Amino acid sequence: MIRVLVSPMSIDEAYECLKGGADIIDVKNPKEGSLGANFPWVIKEIGEIVKKEGKELSATTGDLDFKPGTASLAALGAAVAGADYIKVGLYGVKNKEQAYEILKNVTRSVKDFDADKKVVGAAYADFHRINAISPFDLPEAGQMAEVDGIMIDTAIKDGLTLFDHLKEPQLQEFVETARENGMFCALAGSINWEHLPVLKKISPDIIGVRTIVCESGRQSKIKSELVERLMKEMSG
Numbered sequence: 001m002i003r004v005l006v007s008p009m010s011i012d013e014a015y016e017c018l019k020g021g022a023d024i025i026d027v028k029n030p031k032e033g034s035l036g037a038n039f040p041w042v043i044k045e046i047g048e049i050v051k052k053e054g055k056e057l058s059a060t061t062g063d064l065d066f067k068p069g070t071a072s073l074a075a076l077g078a079a080v081a082g083a084d085y086i087k088v089g090l091y092g093v094k095n096k097e098q099a100y101e102i103l104k105n106v107t108r109s110v111k112d113f114d115a116d117k118k119v120v121g122a123a124y125a126d127f128h129r130i131n132a133i134s135p136f137d138l139p140e141a142g143q144m145a146e147v148d149g150i151m152i153d154t155a156i157k158d159g160l161t162l163f164d165h166l167k168e169p170q171l172q173e174f175v176e177t178a179r180e181n182g183m184f185c186a187l188a189g190s191i192n193w194e195h196l197p198v199l200k201k202i203s204p205d206i207i208g209v210r211t212i213v214c215e216s217g218r219q220s221k222i223k224s225e226l227v228e229r230l231m232k233e234m235s236g
């Protein structure tokens with residue numbers, strides 16, 4: 001069963017996600033980018049309502065530069081604020097060695113606080129456009145750094161989607177390599193309704209969305225009806 005992660009930016013939107021039945025609530029701040037970080041008090045407050053519903057909380061720590069110390073502190077902040085999953089955007093990370101370095105330190109920072117928290121390294125499908133690490137170098141770096149999961153998202157939200165940058169066999173390969181290396185995997189990047197059948201075929205552990213469940217574009221509001229429709233279509 002593919003789980004659905006939805007990314008609200010406010011308490012109101014988190015309620016919409018829960019009402020619509022999302023599996024994982026992923027607090028982010030789209031104003032600060034693809035994996036933009038929200039404030040600790042927002043993560044904490046959303047976490048309180050999410051936990052009451054027995055759901056899991058995720059938080060993004062930003063589209064990060066190659067600064068392992070800064071990233072480690074941000075990740076610890078998300079963990080302390082209550083996130084079960086801590087997502088790290090490898091935006092300014094150029095290669096496998098840098099990815100290992102940043103993820104190893106983030107993992108130590110999070111697991112020293114609470115070994116049950118899960119660290120997720122995120123690379124970008126449009127890595128060529130931002131001169132960042134290829135998602136295909138992530139399984140090896142992630143395994144060496146002992147992260148729990150890896151994901152692909154898009155860096156630039158300009159209407160192009162995950163499938164505009166990467167083809168189905170490449171995504172299938174990413175999913176298989178993640179699992180062979182002992183990690184779960186997630187796919188995201190302006191996923192739309194037409195992508196759902198192929199995503200079911202590729203079968204990642206998690207799909208991550210925002211735009212598809214917003215009333216009119218990524219910066220507008222999440223609607224519970226759209227979350228509900230997505231949950232229905234993914235389970236059918």
Ligand SMILES: O=C[C@H](O)COP(=O)(O)O
Pocket residue numbers: 005007026034035153154157188189190191208209210211212218
């Ligand atoms: O993890 C979630 C992603 O940021 C998805 O957002 P998007 O559907 O707007 O690309």
